[in-house]
Every structure is written in C-alpha cells, then in structure tokens.
Amino acid sequence: MHQINGFYGVAVVSLVVWYLLSQPMRAHALVKRKWNRNSVSLAVREGYKSITKVTGKPFFVRYWARDYLVLSPKYLPDVRRAAKEDLIFVDTISDVFFMYNWIGSLFKSTRMQTSVIKGINPRLPLEAESPWYIAKLSYGMLEECDFAMKLELGDHAAPKEVVALEVLTSISLRIMARVLAGTQLSHDQAFLNGANDYFGGNFLTGFIMLWLPFPPFLRDIVAWPLWKYHLKFRQQRVIEMIMPAMAKRMQEHEQAVSKHGDGEYDAIQTLLDLIPELPLDENADQSPVHVLSHEILHLVSSGQSPAISVTAALFKMLAEPSYLAALRSEAEETVKRNGWTEQILNELPLMDSFIREVHRFHPSFVQLPIYFSRWPYSARGNAHCLCCRGAQMDPDFIVDPEKFDGFRFMELGKADVRQEDGVNRWSASHASYSNMTFGYGNHACPGRFISIRIIKIILSRMVVDFDISWNRTDGEPPRFTMEGLSVPNPTQKVTFQRRQAPVYSS
Template identity: 25%
Template sequence: MAGTTFAECQLVVDRWISETLDHPLGRYFMAGFGSSLVVLLVAIAAFCSRSKTPNVPILLQDEIGNARKRALEYCFNPREVMEKGYKKFKNEVFGLDTQDGLKLVIPPSYLDTLKSHPALSFKASIDNDMQIEYTHFGGPPEYVIHAIKANLTGSLPAFAPILHTMARKNMPKVMGTTDWTPVKIHDRVLRLIATNNARAFQGTAASEDEEWLSASTGYVLACFDCIRALKQWHPWLRPLVYRLIPERAAIKDQWAKGRKRVMASMKERQAKGGNIEDPPTMLDHLSNGKNEKMANDIEKQLVHQMNLIAVGTVTTYSSTTQAIYDLATHPEYVPILRQEVESVSRDANGNFTRDSTLAMEKLDSFIKESQRFHSPDLTTFQRAAIADMTLPDGTFVPKGTKMEINTCSIHKDKDLYENPGDFDALRFYKMRQGPGQEAKYQYFSVGREDLSWGFGRHACPGRYLSAINIKLIMAELLMNYDIKLCDGESRPPNIEFEVLCSPDPNYEILLKSRDH
C-alpha cells in the first residue's frame, strides 16, 4: 500500500463494506466482526494518512491534547473556536483538527494569489462538506455555474415581477393569521422560497406541484440533518453509520419523488419543442446549446434539480429567516424599512421589478447586517487541494487538504467595522453614501471585506436571485404584517455545526395581519 492515498484506501474499504452489507448474510457478518472491523479501519487510516503534513500551528493544541476531542470541539462550538483562531493567528495560516483531518485556515491576504490556483477545487471541498456520497448534494459543476451566470442572471429583470406575483399570492396562504398569533416562521419561509425557486429552476408546473415542493423542502432539511449526524463520525466509519441514519430513507424517497417531477418537466419541454416557458428555466438552460446532449438524460437533470433546489434554497431561506428574527428583535427599524418599501416604484401590474429591489437600499443594508451576524456559512472561500501545492508563505499543502477563510471572525473585526458587536441595520446604507461608494457594500457584493458569498470566480453565482427573493419576501411581510417577539423572549441562538449556521426552526414569533 506504499504510496496509496487516504482517499484511495477509503474507496476500497467503502466498496467492501457496501457489498458486505448488501449481501443477505452481510449484516450478521458485520455484527459479529464489527469491533474488529473498527480496529482494522483505524489502523488502516493511520497507515494511509502517514504523509507530509503542513508545518503550521494547530489551534487548541495547547488546551486540548487529543486531536479527536479538538475536532469535536470544532463540531459543536465552531464560532468560538474560529474566534480563538482569529485572535491568535489573525494574519497567519493555522491548522484546525476536524473529523475529516487537518484543515487550514488562511488569512485574507492570500485571496488574490489563491483565487484561481489550478491546484485548488471549490467543488471538491463542497462535495466533502456536504457528504455527497451519502446525501447526493455537492458543489455544482462548471457548466451549471456558467448557466447560472450567463443565462439565469441575465433573465432576472424578467423574473422579478413573476416572483413578486407569486410571493403576493402565496404569502397570505402560507402565513395566515389575522390577530397576534405565535408562528414558527422557519418552515413557512422555506416554503415561499422553494416555490419561487421552483419557478426559476423548473417552471410554473413545478412551483405548483405539492409533491415536488414537499420533497424538495424535505430534501434540504434531511441533507443537513444527515450531514450533522455523519460529521460526528470518522470518515472510515461513515459507510457503516449512514445506513442507520433516519434521514437516509427520507433522502431516498425525496429523490424518487424528484425523479417523477423532473421527468414530467422534461416531457413538457419535449411536447413544446423547446423551452418550458418564458423566461427560460434552469432546466431549459441545461438542455440547450452545449448542454443539448443532456436534454433527455433524466439522471443528470435530476441531479441538477435536486442540487439547485438544495444549494439555491438553503442560503436564501436561512438568510430570510434570520432577517425576520432580527426584525422582530429590532422593531425600531420596521417603520423605516416599511416606508422605503412602500415608496418604491412598481410596474403596471403592481409588481416590484429588479430595479425596485435595487432601490430598496435600507432593506438591503438590513439583510446584509443580519448576514454579518448570521451568515449561513461561518467560513467561506472553501477549497480542497487536488494536487500538492505551496502557499505564499512557503507552507507545503498535500493533496486532499482543505482550506478556508475565517469569515465569521472577520465580520466582527473592530478594525473593519465600527462597534462590530452592535446590530446597526443602516450600517451599510450609510457606508454607501460616500462619494464613489454607491455601488459598494450591497447584499450581493463580493470583495476582500465582503466574503459572505466567497471570493473569486467561485463566488456564489446565485446570489443575485437570492437577493431578489429575500427582498420580495421581506417587502411583502413589512407591508402586510406586524411582527414582534413573544412576551419575555429574546432572539434565539443559532444552530451551529462546523461551517454551518442555521436559524432555530422551532422558534416562534408573533405575527398579525395589518389593517389597510
């Protein structure tokens, strides 16, 4: 096994475990020899992992002597761990023990050098974070990213009024309530975002398909529950453990329902002899031009749609829910934001346009400040080395090593933000008032100080659609509902696990329809 990589060793063992468990007597065999297998796996892991490692300081090593305990500390208290790293190694590279091995945290000064480095892969890193072999959820391939940038983003002026029509129609049904009522807002926001995204990704029929909406929203939630469960185990044990995770069966069922919907959409395209409707959907873009060879490939189109709905929905619904929690926590901003939303121009049908959403500068600032505190990703610029490489400071990085930027700590840096611990909803609005600053500091902005969406060519391509959807939902909420915290309650803490930051799905706020 000399020269064998950890990943290659794991692939062999994964295949053997899968074949054994699929055999009629395999479960009995595994039950009888399970403890011996665990010992064997750990031994092989240690053997295969012996290679050159980055010569960097290891965070928490002086506090917690055991690497596995350091990894678990990072699992369950990631923000605190990252803040310690920022205070100690702000402008240096440091190592972080995780359940998937040593991860490097790099300073922002390396961004320009590494943003297009050929030895670094965004997709490989996301595939690992999302546990693609178990959830089927991973980073989008280059041609999907290109379709979003070149096709979908260009269609957003046409999409915005359509999405607003949908939000106006669906919000009363989803939110309900006429008098002050405790409401779990999380699932309702998820439903609204998934419905709008379904129209953009697959068409009107998909956005009205109850089975598809149930399956797609369920898939989003099941994926992250599955990821949190799996990440608590060593990678070598996950092929065994994942079969015992309840979400595995749910994911399998959701994909079966997804296949049914995608097949119906593909047949609709075939019957029309072209695009499903205007503006074209992502299914259309991934079936036209250079992608025409995939037009009738159900498996590829299914993967596209399930991943689009997952990655395109989770950031948007999470950020919208967090913004609503912040709005209820800071009611002093409600009249300011409501006045702005009500003063923005609409089209002849009473719908907001893309330009309308861009004119909501105070609302944009509000959701960006909420994102600064509660970004769905505590770290960004996630990359995995797909070949040995060297960092600008000379640090050797072996193939398979992951690296990222400590975004959550940068967002609280007093050298970058005045009173960073204070929630100032108009912070970025005020920053945009200076000469030449009008186009900066927007919710979808990307830069060395705007890292929530990543950096470089792999900065989130769907952030423009996300910004429109969030503003449309927030605008409708502001115009049609009053909102406040339940008596005696304060803003709920986030659910944080490794790089993931999620709003509490069970938290209730008080909601009441406004009298017009």
C-alpha cells in the same frame, strides 16, 4: 568525538523543535477537548484570535471529519485573483454532510453554474434577448411570493402564529422553484414536501454519520445503509417527481416550441439551451432526463439560503423595532412609487445595507472551504478554508465590528468615491473581506443576485403587508450552531397579522 556527537544531538533536537513550531497549530487544542455542537465555531474563532491575529499564520481545524487549513486574510487577494481551474469552491459542498455518497459527481459538471450565469442571473445578462426574460423572472418571483404568503400566512386579518424558519423556508422554496423549475413544480405540494424531506434528510444523515465513532475511511462503509436509504427513498423520490416535467420540456425544446419566448423561462429552459455547449453523456449510467432532473433538484435546494437570511433579518427587526419601522417606511414609499414591480428592488438602500449587515454579524458558515488544484501557498494537502466570521468581525476591515449597525453599508456606499464604474462595493451582493456569505472574488456564488432579490422581495412583502410580533423581551433567540454551521433558532415562533394597508398595483 563526544563533542561532535553532542553537537549533532543538539542540531537534531533544534531541527525537530523548529519543524514543530513552524507547523500550523490545531485550533481545537485552544478550546475544551470535550466535543460539543459548537466546537468547530469556537475553534475557528479562537484560532483566528489567538493564532492568525497574533502570528499571521494559518491553523488547522477539524471540519466534517477532515483537516482544513484556515488561511490568514493576507491570502485573500491571491484567492480573489486565482484562476477557476486552480481554486474550487463547489467541490467542497459535497464534503459537507458527506453528500458525495449520494450526489456522486454532480458538482463536477459546470452546467448548473453556467445555467445561472448565462441564463438566470439578472445581473449578468450575456444574451441579446435577456431584458425580456429578466422582467419575466422578476414578475414571477413577486407573483409567487404573494401567492406563497397568502397560502402560508393567510389572506385575512386574523393573526397567525407560525414557526418562523419553517414557514419562511416554505415561502422561499416556492419562489426559488418558480424561478428554476416553473409553476408546474412550484405549485406541486407533493414535490415541495418531498424536497423539504430531502433537504432535512441531508442534515439528519450527515450529522448521524459525523457522530459515528469510526475513522474517515470506515465511516462511509459503516454508514452505507443510512445514506443508501436517503438516496433511494428521499433523493430518488424527488428526482422522479421532476422527471415527467423535464421529459415534457425536453420534447418541447427539441420541437422548438418553448425556445425563448413561448411558455416559461427558468433553469430548465437554460439547461436545455446549454446542451449544445455542454452536451450530456449519452453513455452515462443515468438517462439525460434523470441527470437534468438531479441538477434541477440541487438548484432548487438553494432556496433554503434566502430563508435563513430572511429569518435572521426578521429576528433582528423584532429585537430592535427601530429597524422594522425604518425598513417598513422605505418599502412602503418604494412600492407606492413603483407598485409591486422589479423597480422596487433597485430602490431599497436601507434594506440592502441591513441584509449585508445581518450576513456579516450572523454568517451561516464560520469558514468557507476551498480546494486548490495548484497554488504556490498550498500546504499539507489541498483542503483549505477562509475564516468568514473572523474577517467579518476584524477591526482591520470593519469599524466597530462587535456593534450591529444595520445601515452602515449604505453610508459607506455614499462615501465611496470609487463608484464611478457603477459598481456599489458595499451592496449585499458584492463579495469582499467583510462580506463572504456567498464566497469571494472570482469564485463568488453566481446565484447570489437571485438570492438577494428573493430576500428583498420576501422582506418587503412582510413589512408592508403584515404586523409582526413575538413573545420575547430578551432580544434575539440563540442560534442553532453545529459543525461550523449556524442558522436562526429553528423553534422560534412569530405572529403575523395582515395590515389594513392600501393595496399597491403590480
């Protein structure tokens, strides 16, 4: 009997040990326990290196107060092929900064994504009349960039020192607002100021909530006054600025005044065109004008993304001036041939490669959160993420990953014999193992083509029209990293001075 009891005891202990060893490890245990603003990034980096690469297993990381299972790259082919109803990227956006408290079910609707794919996205023209509005959108982006740079950086030869990320965010926001909401709002300084306050408020409110020493189920309750203030005095204020323009456009649309041809083509027009396909709920708490205005606000908020990329690219060019010289030469030759027209965007291979390498080397997110509604590999809940930085710096996927090589992807594109289908798999907008800035596979962000165009337009204008300098001699300034997010140094100043260069016609 004692032998039997001993056998069962050993068996139970063995099962417990086996269970514990089979469970994904927590990457935070591999780094110092003391919290710091870089703890998530360090945990993900160490987890990928010490767990995924050694054992092939996933690991857990604490991200925005919930556990995420960081998947191994071996699951990437399955993620790429997963159906849209099985895998969801957009819902995770509302978890970051705890935004679900003030945006509600905004991302449950597919109207915003569909408006970009079917109406705005220049690379996915699905309507017969799309060529004319693509040209109109690109012209508007080029025109708005010129207007914004003259406003922010001056239209004279005197040098002007500015905080780079701040000014480039203003320029990018104006261009994105022009594409998505038209000139009425892109030239409305009160709206732009309000939108900037709202975007900044998202960061401030989210990080304050993150620091509250309460468990998740209490955090939203305790922080109610904080996020309610943000909703009422920042978000709602900007929505109310959009609503008059939205109401006017809705009235014109009903009267068929601005249906595809008269006036501007933008995301407002696209959202209105989609109403028959994706009707608004007439019984909802908010009016249709309010709902559409809220959607426009969050489409415009994507204007921050190009600014982050442009600033990172600018800092790299200033740290390594040989890149600035090469990119300036390419842009000048391209503009000389084509003028400031859409055609230049297709003739900047060095710049396209440089942008992709900046995204690979300096990802804004160290991991890409996703939800699985159903998936055969799903474990312990449905909150997962892909390790963007880990894959993008993995020697299995990229040669010499620790070295920044701005033109590597142009060379890879030239050598890719599979491009007979016309797809450049090494372009800045093509999602892959080494380029997960905009997501991955069938679930990559549909707005990435607009974003890359804006980045190219701003960079081209900068290097052609301005001499750019800073007071650093020690390379790029340290990035600001917190809770897995990473942005270029938000205080670094740069001096712009207009060049005495020939003016190319638009």
